Amino acid sequence: MKLSSKLLLVPIACSALLLASCAAENTDASTQTSDSESVTVETPESTQVELISLFGDDALTSEATTVDCTLENGTDTTCYQFEVASLPSTVETDGPYCPATTSDIGGIWVWDGDDPGLYALDSEYWDMMSAQGYDFVDADGNISISDPAAPSETATENSCLEATPDGSYHLQVLIPTAPELLDEPVDLTEISQIGLAFDGVTIFGDAPSVADRGGLPALDACGGHIDPSGYYHWHFGAESIQTNLDDADTGLICDVTQEVEASIGLAFDGYVIYGPEEDGAVPSDLDACGGHVSDTDEFGEVYHYHLSYDSPNLPLCRVGAAADGKLSSPDGDNIALPDGEGGGPDDGGGPPGGNG
Numbered sequence: 013m014k015l016s017s018k019l020l021l022v023p024i025a026c027s028a029l030l031l032a033s034c035a036a037e038n039t040d041a042s043t044q045t046s047d048s049e050s051v052t053v054e055t056p057e058s059t060q061v062e063l064i065s066l067f068g069d070d071a072l073t074s075e076a077t078t079v080d081c082t083l084e085n086g087t088d089t090t091c092y093q094f095e096v097a098s099l100p101s102t103v104e105t106d107g108p109y110c111p112a113t114t115s116d117i118g119g120i121w122v123w124d125g126d127d128p129g130l131y132a133l134d135s136e137y138w139d140m141m142s143a144q145g146y147d148f149v150d151a152d153g154n155i156s157i158s159d160p161a162a163p164s165e166t167a168t169e170n171s172c173l174e175a176t177p178d179g180s181y182h183l184q185v186l187i188p189t190a191p192e193l194l195d196e197p198v199d200l201t202e203i204s205q206i207g208l209a210f211d212g213v214t215i216f217g218d219a220p221s222v223a224d225r226g227g228l229p230a231l232d233a234c235g236g237h238i239d240p241s242g243y244y245h246w247h248f249g250a251e252s253i254q255t256n257l258d259d260a261d262t263g264l265i266c267d268v269t270q271e272v273e274a275s276i277g278l279a280f281d282g283y284v285i286y287g288p289e290e291d292g293a294v295p296s297d298l299d300a301c302g303g304h305v306s307d308t309d310e311f312g313e314v315y316h317y318h319l320s321y322d323s324p325n326l327p328l329c330r331v332g333a334a335a336d337g338k339l340s341s342p343d344g345d346n347i348a349l350p351d352g353e354g355g356g357p358d359d360g361g362g363p364p365g366g367n368g
């Protein structure tokens with residue numbers, strides 16, 4: 013997993029160049045100094061404005077601010093502080109997730125047992141589950157559905173999990189204003205925290221395995237769903253998921269605007285995530301995390317991540333340091349947020365009486 017140090021050094025140099033040139037362009041002549049070192053230490057105001065302007069209308073519920081923060085590698089620095097709604101107003105959050113019967117239309121699931129891949133939750137999928145010994149459907153074709161926050165005694169071992177939305181609180185996100193590379197990338201697998209989409213939706217790694225845990229926390233057609241704590245989040249980059257849906261013959265439509273080359277969000281290390289393509293094709297020089305250094309519309313030649321056309325389609329690891337407390341819910345009591353270590357409470361399928 014260790015990336016070559018040569019590659020990792022490039023973004024630092026490029027970022028420094030970018031910041032210096034931005035500062036020079038936008039700084040009043042009377043305050044310009046020849047001390048280029050001091051220019052690169054602080055993120056210039058102009059770059060902040062540009063980054064924040066990438067967020068969509070209504071994506072943020074209050075004005076983004078810059079605060080002191082400490083990164084996971086111990087660096088004291090500054091972070092953007094973003095606040096988003098637990099149920100974003102920018103995207104649909106009401107499913108469908110679990111279909112009531114095998115004849116109804118539900119959402120999707122990335123199956124990790126035999127015949128793995130992306131599936132629509134339709135009769136063919138439930139047939140496959142039955143054939144593999146998973147008991148989601150009764151004799152009348154009704155799907156066993158349960159709320160992972162309130163497990164029902166009648167739920168079978170294999171239930172389609174659908175949590176109750178709660179739009180009453182905010183999520184607060186801290187992202188370093190100047191990305192700082194780690195010695196080794198951090199793996200972003202099950203339920204790890206990946207970033208914040210410019211729609212104001214948080215993005216997490218793979219949802220928990222049905223094969224391992226029994227419950228199936230259904231996703232909507234955009235790869236999102238409600239956490240047992242009530243907030244909506246994505247397990248996909250929704251902005252290019254339509255390709256995945258079409259390739260898998262799901263017949264489903266994600267109504268998030270599909271932009272295969274646009275910037276779609278910020279990873280928790282501060283690097284921008286783009287759609288899967290660049291200059292009309294999937295880049296051929298991506299590292300193990302799904303990132304590389306190349307020219308971007310917004311920031312010039314800098315390190316950035318790309319979504320993939322895999323399912324899920326997210327970066328597989330993170331090269332930079334995230335902030336301590338990168339995701340919190342300041343006005344939501346007892347909100348369980350994934351811890352980024354792959355074991356956080358998220359989607360259910362856990363042991364009865366657990367976090368769900």
Ligand SMILES: [Zn+2]
Binds near residue numbers: 290304305306317318
């Ligand atoms: Zn690129």
Ligand SMILES: [Zn+2]
Binds near residue numbers: 219245358359
């Ligand atoms: Zn989830």
